Amino acid sequence: MNHQVFNELDLTSLLSLSFSALIDELHDRLRELGFGDIRPAHGFMFKCITPNGATGIELAEYLGITKQAVSKMVDYLEKSGYVVRQTHPTDKRGKIIVLTERGWLVVKAKEKILTEIEGGWSKNIGTERMQMLKEDLSKLVFEENTGKLSSRLRPVW
Amino acid sequence: MNHQVFNELDLTSLLSLSFSALIDELHDRLRELGFGDIRPAHGFMFKCITPNGATGIELAEYLGITKQAVSKMVDYLEKSGYVVRQTHPTDKRGKIIVLTERGWLVVKAKEKILTEIEGGWSKNIGTERMQMLKEDLSKLVFEENTGKLSSRLRPVW
DNA sequence: ACTTTGTAGTCAATCAAGTTGACTATTTTA
DNA sequence: TAAAATAGTCAACTTGATTGACTACAAAGT
Numbered sequence: 001m002n003h004q005v006f007n008e009l010d011l012t013s014l015l016s017l018s019f020s021a022l023i024d025e026l027h028d029r030l031r032e033l034g035f036g037d038i039r040p041a042h043g044f045m046f047k048c049i050t051p052n053g054a055t056g057i058e059l060a061e062y063l064g065i066t067k068q069a070v071s072k073m074v075d076y077l078e079k080s081g082y083v084v085r086q087t088h089p090t091d092k093r094g095k096i097i098v099l100t101e102r103g104w105l106v107v108k109a110k111e112k113i114l115t116e117i118e119g120g121w122s123k124n125i126g127t128e129r130m131q132m133l134k135e136d137l138s139k140l141v142f143e144e145n146t147g148k149l150s151s152r153l154r155p156v157w
Numbered sequence: 158m159n160h161q162v163f164n165e166l167d168l169t170s171l172l173s174l175s176f177s178a179l180i181d182e183l184h185d186r187l188r189e190l191g192f193g194d195i196r197p198a199h200g201f202m203f204k205c206i207t208p209n210g211a212t213g214i215e216l217a218e219y220l221g222i223t224k225q226a227v228s229k230m231v232d233y234l235e236k237s238g239y240v241v242r243q244t245h246p247t248d249k250r251g252k253i254i255v256l257t258e259r260g261w262l263v264v265k266a267k268e269k270i271l272t273e274i275e276g277g278w279s280k281n282i283g284t285e286r287m288q289m290l291k292e293d294l295s296k297l298v299f300e301e302n303t304g305k306l307s308s309r310l311r312p313v314w
Numbered sequence: 315a316c317t318t319t320g321t322a323g324t325c326a327a328t329c330a331a332g333t334t335g336a337c338t339a340t341t342t343t344a
Numbered sequence: 345t346a347a348a349a350t351a352g353t354c355a356a357c358t359t360g361a362t363t364g365a366c367t368a369c370a371a372a373g374t
Contacts, residue, residue, distance in 0.1 A: 011275050012179055012180070014298060019172035021297065022168070041332090057352085065333090066333065066334085067353090068333075073331080091350090091351075095351080095352075114167065118168050129289065133289075133290055134171060136282045136287075136290050137172065140281065141178060196360090213322070222360085222362090224322075224324090225323090225324080226360065228324060248369080251321090251322055252323075
């Protein structure tokens with residue numbers, strides 16, 4: 001495969017491919033560390049659970065998905081040993097989802113791996129350009145959502 | 158919602174959010190034009206079908222998914238009037254999938270919309286920075302895949 | 315020539331991540 | 345304190361994918 005094909009990629013494909021390259025590498029490396037049962041969809045949920053736990057409703061709002069979808073994901077993560085449901089201290093209807101020890105391990109591993117990947121990318125394009133890239137993407141994400149900051153904001157990891 | 162939250166987003170979230178912002182806006186506008194039955198997953202398939210059609214196997218390799226998944230997508234797009242299966246001229250096993258008139262309409266609409274969105278983004282961050290952003294993302298996508306250019310390359314649209 | 319092997323596509327069953335709607339158990343409010 | 349709102353679960357469905365089994369045709373090897 002030669003370089004030429006990549007020069008012809010449009011912005012949409014570039015964003016799609018760079019994102020999936022990042023996620024794929026992350027999950028390859030998590031699998032090597034024994035976290036093969038963690039899938040891309042679970043990533044952003046951990047971000048909301050740390051550090052103090054979260055209720056299902058909070059997770060649903062944060063991820064922009066329904067509470068039912070959250071409930072099923074939590075079923076899976078609880079079964080896999082990453083989180084546990086605790087009874088809510090003041091509201092007997094609610095539960096708070098918190099990380100187990102294994103949950104903390106995968107979150108720490110994820111942070112380390114992402115730092116390494118971003119470091120590699122910075123070495124490739126230069127730290128100044130990486131800084132610019134993040135600034136510009138921040139502007140685009142912000143601009144795109146002024147006035148309609150909705151359920152659509154669903155980052156992963 | 159204030160700007161602060163976006164300044165704290167990491168690279169992964171930035172790529173995810175910018176990509177989904179782009180795709181969401183594209184599909185909102187396609188829906189307004191009466192192409193509400195086109196979904197994000199269909200996008201990259203059109204890219205491979207144009208301009209001369211493609212076989213199911215070619216599409217599967219291009220998209221990095223199975224031929225069965227392609228077959229089901231083609232079922233849907235044929236039912237919706239965007240493509241047709243033609244008998245292959247030389248190989249009676251094969252079929253070539255080509256765009257209908259409606260298929261061409263949606264491809265043209267897509268190109269126009271993406272150009273407009275990218276134009277808006279360029280106005281936001283500046284054309285030079287947009288050029289840099291595309292260069293840098295190209296480098297990352299290319300670097301990430303040297304030696305392991307695999308089924309993982311699945312852009313959308 | 316014709317049998318073996320390979321290839322293009324479809325059918326069926328399943329999975330993963332999401333949806334909507336109905337329901338229970340609580341909490342809040344009027 | 346009765347009525348309305350909220351947190352969570354259950355069940356059925358959708359979408360985009362998978363693997364495995366199968367048919368029809370093509371290409372190669374004796």
